[in-house]
Amino acid sequence: MRLAVDVMGADQPASTLLQGVSLFYEKHPSCTFLLCGQQDVLEKELAVDKKLRAVSVISPAPSFVSPTDKPSAALRLRENSSMWVALSSVARGESQGAVSAGNTGAYLALSRVILKTLVGIDRPAIISQLPTDRGESVMLDLGGNLEASAQNLVNFAIMGNLFAQKILKIERPSIGLLNVGSEGGKGTDSLQAACSMLKERESLNFSGFIEGTDIAKGTVDVIVTDGFSGNIALKTGEGIMKMILGNLKSSLQSSFRGRLLGLVLRPVLQNMKDKFDPRRYNGALWLGINGVAVKSHGGTDSVGFAHALQMAYDMVQQNVTQEIEEALSLFL
Known part of the structure; x- marks a missing residue:
């Protein structure tokens, strides 16, 4: 190759x-x-x-x-x-x-x-892997298209499904549409239309709407959204993680007791750092x-x-x- x-x-x-x-x-x-x-x-x-x-x-x-x-x-x-x-x-x-x-x-x-x-x-999407409580999920679009029609979102779901099968080795990935709530009546017309279209595709394991808190939980394997929302969600998550790890490091280094605790917790903290290391998830793809x-x-x-x-x-x-x-x- x-x-x-x-x-x-x-x-x-x-x-x-x-x-x-x-x-x-x-x-x-x-x-x-x-x-x-x-x-x-x-x-x-x-x-x-x-x-x-x-x-x-x-x-x-x-x-x-x-x-x-x-x-x-x-x-x-x-x-x-x-x-x-x-x-x-x-x-x-x-x-x-x-x-x-x-x-x-x-x-x-x-x-x-x-x-x-x-x-x-007509609109390729940016996809990448994300760490979650359940392991890894994939999310698209992460900034390729600030707006997305219902058909665009359906296409994203189809492509994300194949990506998760091949790269994450998930036989039947669950798919969710990112929305302001998981209730059926919420969201834009495009989201409502995309939801109806995806429900009709029995070959896809569509779970319906998910909200922002579901991203980190790993509620679904494939998170589908427009590039505007996806990019904001991704960068917000990265910023929060940096803040948490930075504050934790500062707290542990601020006193003798903190440094001692840091030595005891070093293996746990290293595992946590490795899991959320952004370098592990570097490499976004145009699907x-x-x-x-x-x-x-x-x-x-x-x-x-x-x-x-x-x-x-x-x-x-x-x-x-x-x-x-x-x-x-x-x-x-």
């Missing part, structure tokens, strides 16, 4: 992302890489990593999309940008998946232009795109970037895009 990696335009330097590629390669030595970016930068970094250099091909790109560029600017750069080069290699079949930590809006726009969308999908395009958080470290590469690897291995396409042909 070859993965195309855009190593430019992230909040972190190319060296950090390449360290992530090396970490991933240690787990998957059969993989090779198409590294897309400025040649002088890549040559310099690979000169000190002989193992990675031996399994990588540099695909030079004179420019890159900056974090502040608008999608229109990325489209104007076209084949001059590292992001374009990475996605184009997937479109041509030279790579099986692409990973970038660059500009989110530009990456989605270029993915739609270069890879196109699956038949029946509905005709190809594998994974978006890493721009500020992640090498460990987090390796997890994004793992997401791309799993998507290719499990043939998720093709299975979603087949499922959509039956539903739509």
